[in-house]
Amino acid sequence: MSTPILGYAAQSAQDNLEPYRFERREPRADDVVIDILFCGVCHSDLHQARNDWANSVYPVVPGHEIIGRVISVGSSVTRFKAGDQVGVGCMVDSCQHCEPCHHGLEQYCVEFPTFTYNGTDRHDHAPTYGGYSEKIIVSDKFVLKVPDGLDLAGAAPLLCAGITTYSPLRHWKVGKGSKVAVVGLGGLGHMALKLAKALGAEVTLFTRSADKEQDARRLGADNIVISTDDAQMAAVNSRFDLIIDTVPYVHDINPYMPTLNISGTLVLVGYLGPLDPFLNSAPLVLGRKSVAGSLIGGIAETQEMLDFCGEHGITSDIEVIKIQEINEAYERMLKSDVKYRFVIDMASLKA
Ligand SMILES: NC(=O)c1ccc[n+]([C@@H]2O[C@H](COP(=O)([O-])OP(=O)(O)OC[C@H]3O[C@@H](n4cnc5c(N)ncnc54)[C@H](OP(=O)(O)O)[C@@H]3O)[C@@H](O)[C@H]2O)c1
Ligand SMILES: [Zn+2]
Ligand SMILES: [Zn+2]
Numbered sequence: 001m002s003t004p005i006l007g008y009a010a011q012s013a014q015d016n017l018e019p020y021r022f023e024r025r026e027p028r029a030d031d032v033v034i035d036i037l038f039c040g041v042c043h044s045d046l047h048q049a050r051n052d053w054a055n056s057v058y059p060v061v062p063g064h065e066i067i068g069r070v071i072s073v074g075s076s077v078t079r080f081k082a083g084d085q086v087g088v089g090c091m092v093d094s095c096q097h098c099e100p101c102h103h104g105l106e107q108y109c110v111e112f113p114t115f116t117y118n119g120t121d122r123h124d125h126a127p128t129y130g131g132y133s134e135k136i137i138v139s140d141k142f143v144l145k146v147p148d149g150l151d152l153a154g155a156a157p158l159l160c161a162g163i164t165t166y167s168p169l170r171h172w173k174v175g176k177g178s179k180v181a182v183v184g185l186g187g188l189g190h191m192a193l194k195l196a197k198a199l200g201a202e203v204t205l206f207t208r209s210a211d212k213e214q215d216a217r218r219l220g221a222d223n224i225v226i227s228t229d230d231a232q233m234a235a236v237n238s239r240f241d242l243i244i245d246t247v248p249y250v251h252d253i254n255p256y257m258p259t260l261n262i263s264g265t266l267v268l269v270g271y272l273g274p275l276d277p278f279l280n281s282a283p284l285v286l287g288r289k290s291v292a293g294s295l296i297g298g299i300a301e302t303q304e305m306l307d308f309c310g311e312h313g314i315t316s317d318i319e320v321i322k323i324q325e326i327n328e329a330y331e332r333m334l335k336s337d338v339k340y341r342f343v344i345d346m347a348s349l350k351a
Helices: 043-049 152-159 161-171 187-198 210-219 230-235 254-259 282-287 299-312 323-334 346-350
Strands: 003-009 018-024 031-041 066-073 085-088 091-093 135-139 179-183 202-207 223-226 240-245 260-268 290-293 318-321 341-345
Touching: 003 135, 003 346, 018 135, 031 085, 031 152, 031 318, 031 323, 031 346, 043 323, 066 135, 066 152, 085 152, 091 135, 152 161, 152 187, 152 299, 152 318, 152 341, 161 187, 161 240, 161 299, 179 187, 179 254, 187 202, 187 210, 187 240, 187 299, 202 210, 210 223, 223 230, 230 254, 240 254, 254 260, 254 282, 260 282, 318 323, 323 341, 323 346, 341 346
Parallel strands: 179 202, 179 240, 202 223, 240 260, 260 290, 318 341
Antiparallel strands: 003 018, 031 066, 031 135, 031 341, 066 085
């Protein structure tokens, strides 16, 4: 028997999110049934609700920073039991047999991973609906263990903002002695500061917002550079080994290239699409510099990140909201008016 669920959905790119009733599948042998306690609000939720990537299939029930408690498990599940505190991130399935899947890179599955929302289930071909809802049913391979001792609401954003910034930090081998910069102090940006600092790097924030300086220092930044100030930009010439650029919309990345050291990399995790203005290749060629991209992280790496956060006591800085406040939260996120992640207390759905 399928499970009736109450959630919040956008019915079109122009509509606000409103209550929406739908069914979740009958649990399979490998499924974990999760009561959702908290769900973070990622800028991707807004992109998808408003069809910014031209691939939204409505209704869209967003939410991929999910923290919950296990209600029940299927007959073949051994890693989880009722009562466990668990997380679900951006993916709920992948092919499990391609080369990337074999290497724990399910996010780059050649058959495309099944995303937590706006995806299609690989078995019954039903649409996937995300965490702005009461419960979710997920194959055990894609369920994460949340370390004891972490604040559950603050841990929710680790499932996307955390792993999306941890993965490039690890891929580019950031550690003691590394010089890392982060562009944009929002959900991803503030996690990047905390994680880079905890990995031992010297950390710089590039921001348009001078009023974020104090917060940035508290979050782990050793230096703050106002990206619109040419003198400040020039002062960090040839400085960084890695720049993580979290800006969600098209923007000029050329001014950041001189701030990379020889062989440095600027990795885009925010904006998806053609660059405008064009990227000037000269600083790349003359300094063996790279521009790269990175998508979330694999499941094993997500567990590694959660365990790392457990050991270092790292969670997100959050503003807890009721689900009824979600549309206002989206407007505030568009104005960069959030410190630094909204998290929905899903108990409000029952209010
Ligand atoms: N690659 C992935 O796997 C992945 C995963 C999750 C999210 N994302 C994407 O990453 C992006 C960031 O997400 P988020 O949740 O961190 O967003 P967010 O909380 O809204 O933060 C974005 C930050 O970027 C800066 N910014 C915003 N608009 C800007 C503009 N037009 N020009 C320059 N700077 C701007 C602001 O920081 P300042 O005020 O400091 O300048 C803002 O706080 C989104 O596009 C999201 O879809 C990608
Ligand atoms: Zn996200
Ligand atoms: Zn695969």
